[in-house]
Amino acid sequence: MNRITHNWAEHIAFAAAHTHFPRTVAELQDTVRTATRLRPIGARHSFNDIADTPGGIVSLRALERRIEIDTASRTVTVDAGITYAQLCPVLDRAGWALFNLGSIPDFTIVGAVATATHGSGNTNRNLAASVAALEFVDATGALVRLARGDADFGGAVVGLGALGIVTTLTLDLVPRFEVRQTVYHGLDFERVVGAFDALMGSAYSVSLFTHWNGARVDQAWLKSLADAPPPPAEFFGGRAAPAESSPVMGRDPAGTTGQLGVVGPWYDRLTHARIGAIPEIGYEYQSEYFVARHHAGAAMRAIHAIETQLHPALVVAEIRTIAADDLWLSVNYGEDSVGFHFSWLRDWAAVQPALAALEAALAPFAPRPHWGKLFLLPPEAFLPRYPRLADFRALARRHDPSGKFRNAFLEHNVLGP
Numbered sequence: 001m002n003r004i005t006h007n008w009a010e011h012i013a014f015a016a017a018h019t020h021f022p023r024t025v026a027e028l029q030d031t032v033r034t035a036t037r038l039r040p041i042g043a044r045h046s047f048n049d050i051a052d053t054p055g056g057i058v059s060l061r062a063l064e065r066r067i068e069i070d071t072a073s074r075t076v077t078v079d080a081g082i083t084y085a086q087l088c089p090v091l092d093r094a095g096w097a098l099f100n101l102g103s104i105p106d107f108t109i110v111g112a113v114a115t116a117t118h119g120s121g122n123t124n125r126n127l128a129a130s131v132a133a134l135e136f137v138d139a140t141g142a143l144v145r146l147a148r149g150d151a152d153f154g155g156a157v158v159g160l161g162a163l164g165i166v167t168t169l170t171l172d173l174v175p176r177f178e179v180r181q182t183v184y185h186g187l188d189f190e191r192v193v194g195a196f197d198a199l200m201g202s203a204y205s206v207s208l209f210t211h212w213n214g215a216r217v218d219q220a221w222l223k224s225l226a227d228a229p230p231p232p233a234e235f236f237g238g239r240a241a242p243a244e245s246s247p248v249m250g251r252d253p254a255g256t257t258g259q260l261g262v263v264g265p266w267y268d269r270l271t272h273a274r275i276g277a278i279p280e281i282g283y284e285y286q287s288e289y290f291v292a293r294h295h296a297g298a299a300m301r302a303i304h305a306i307e308t309q310l311h312p313a314l315v316v317a318e319i320r321t322i323a324a325d326d327l328w329l330s331v332n333y334g335e336d337s338v339g340f341h342f343s344w345l346r347d348w349a350a351v352q353p354a355l356a357a358l359e360a361a362l363a364p365f366a367p368r369p370h371w372g373k374l375f376l377l378p379p380e381a382f383l384p385r386y387p388r389l390a391d392f393r394a395l396a397r398r399h400d401p402s403g404k405f406r407n408a409f410l411e412h413n414v415l416g417p
């Protein structure tokens with residue numbers, strides 16, 4: 001492919017007429033210096049036009065692969081074109097791990113970090129929080145390095161591609177670990193709501209999957225450390241699944257990470273999809289909203305009350321928890337959060353009213369929408385929830401005074417005109 005034309009779900013046709021595939025940082029710097037409008041792109045997994053531009057798109061997948069493990073600082077430095085699928089098995093073989101992963105391994109790490117992508121776990125922060133340092137080419141073509149502790153670092157990590165094109169990331173490592181995954185079916189909604197924190201804290205990472213069906217929560221996926229006590233047979237009214245499950249009840253579980261309590265490496269259990277299982281094109285839409293975790297029960301009841309309005313568009317919903325961080329545009333900034341995710345049919349006529357009903361139901365809890373997914377909320381509804389927004393805008397202006405990396409999404413939702 002010598003031109004990137006669409007996002008992964010193929011509903012956004014990029015306006016960009018050409019794609020640059022620089023092979024070196026110096027080549028990238030030349031491209032940036034001579035361009036008037038540019039956007040960096042990763043694996044194209046975002047569901048809105050955050051990565052689009054009328055200028056040129058820059059993909060880093062041709063950059064020379066770099067995986068440098070520093071055992072003294074317990075970090076790995078990688079090129080920004082790499083995906084979790086490419087990095088994780090290498091780390092594992094070397095005895096190291098990342099602390100958490102999202103639902104699939106196919107995003108670029110830089111794309112995941114730029115939008116504050118997350119997995120689950122009451123004490124696990126989102127994936128951007130593992131960044132210890134980064135380098136990016138700003139709009140002048142200069143290479144900027146920022147590390148944890150630098151004044152602007154918290155603004156640059158979840159950068160939405162607004163400050164420049166990240167070329168290198170240094171990530172925190174932990175010693176490799178093993179995980180076993182146990183799935184339960186048919187949890188009792190009232191018991192889940194009544195003991196939400198305890199339930200979500202009952203394993204290293206817990207995901208609830210549901211079609212928002214009345215008195216039941218369809219599934220709980222518990223990802224427990226291998227040496228944790230064995231999981232119980234009954235879990236909040238649910239029973240351990242007798243066979244492997246898909247997140248969508250009744251679908252073929254092919255391509256999901258190992259279940260039934262079988263121990264496996266962290267990277268083959270913390271995601272829901274195995275490496276290689278996700279197709280090149282995805283026929284679905286996604287949305288997700290984050291609210292303070294102490295609102296979890298009330299927010300669940302609010303969604304429950306409008307669930308029939310979701311059904312015409314809903315494929316499956318997922319509920320996860322994320323610990324607070326201090327990255328300025330993180331959807332979890334300053335707040336232990338719960339994320340309400342929705343996979344939708346790729347049918348905007350059905351999705352639009354469902355989203356409107358959902359956003360109205362969640363409004364009392366001041367949700368922050370996922371930067372890489374679909375939402376209708378106007379910026380005035382969520383920007384006040386980012387206390388460092390003015391600092392972020394100033395930082396973006398400093399690194400991109402001519403607006404080279406701006407696009408319609410950023411101007412409307414984040415930076416202003």
Ligand SMILES: Cc1cc2nc3c(=O)[nH]c(=O)nc-3n(C[C@H](O)[C@H](O)[C@H](O)COP(=O)(O)OP(=O)(O)OC[C@H]3O[C@@H](n4cnc5c(N)ncnc54)[C@H](O)[C@@H]3O)c2cc1C
Nearest residue numbers: 040042043044045046102103108111114117118161166372
């Ligand atoms: C099947 C599927 C499952 C998903 N599961 C999860 C999940 O579990 N948790 C979750 O939180 N999200 C999830 N998402 C959303 C996804 O994580 C985000 O959309 C993420 O940004 C995708 O990464 P990407 O590499 O595709 O980035 P892209 O979508 O290509 O880009 C995202 C953003 O990163 C910027 N960017 C890309 N490269 C660079 C660079 N070099 N320098 C600076 N900025 C850059 C882009 O400009 C853009 O703003 C899922 C998406 C899909 C399709």
